[in-house]
Amino acid sequence: MIENRQRREMDYRCVQCGFGIKTLFVQYSPGNIRLMKCENCKAVADEYIECETMILIIDLILHKPKAYRHLLYNMLKHEPPNLENLLWKSTFGYLLFDAYRSLALKSSKEEWGLSMSFSSLVWTCGKILTDVLFGNFLFLCTFLLAMKIFLSRLPGTSRYKDFVLAILISSYFKIFLIAMMVWEFPSSVIFIIDLFVLSSNTMAVKVITGSAMSRCIGACLSAHAVKVFTFLMF
DSSP: OHHHHHHHHTOEEOTTTOOEESOSEEEEETTEEEEOBOTTTOSBSOGGGGSOHHHHHHHHHTTOHHHHHIIIIIITTTSOSOHHHHHHHHHHHHHHHHHHHHHHHHHHHSOOOTTOOHHHHHHHHHHHHHHHHHHHHHHHHHHHHHHHHHOSOOOOGGGHHHHHHHHHHTTGGGGGGGHHHHSOOOTHHHHHHHHHHHHHHHHHHHHHHOOOHHHHHHHHHHHHHHHHHHHHHO
């Protein structure tokens, strides 16, 4: 009981070194706060508290570890009232982006038009749905298996939900697929987005586990490779 309470109290993390900290700031009055310093590195524990959201987004795109620590440890774990609700919403959005990715790649290889029969349209949509669901199922299974093989520092099974949420949130580069709905881009842009998603997933896993970058790359790369292979097979 005492260890569990101490673990919850140290749930915040210093964005600089990842050291556990009880609180990130002290509020004296509305709008008057003092940021706490980390006991380990003696730096301000989380300067993003006083930064604009755009600065956080830019640092996430630049793959700065401290931005991922703020997002995964100090923001998502404490602000949302229901973590499971956020997890399901992220999963639904993730599947929608994957469905559009699959549709965009298929439409670049096939001729889509008004002359397409209803049965052919239903068959194609069913094929895309099967591709997305089965591909992501294998992706998740491969990712969890790769974590046990490549990563040396793993939490208990109760925190697997945090790992899945980290993967979903760090796949934010899929949002750029929306631009393909407005402007015409070659299909090669999709694979560029996939590379950014892979690198972002790798950084999120490194922040969560604290393992070596090579091990994190191996875990994420194997999961993405299985997903791409499944798409090619279908």
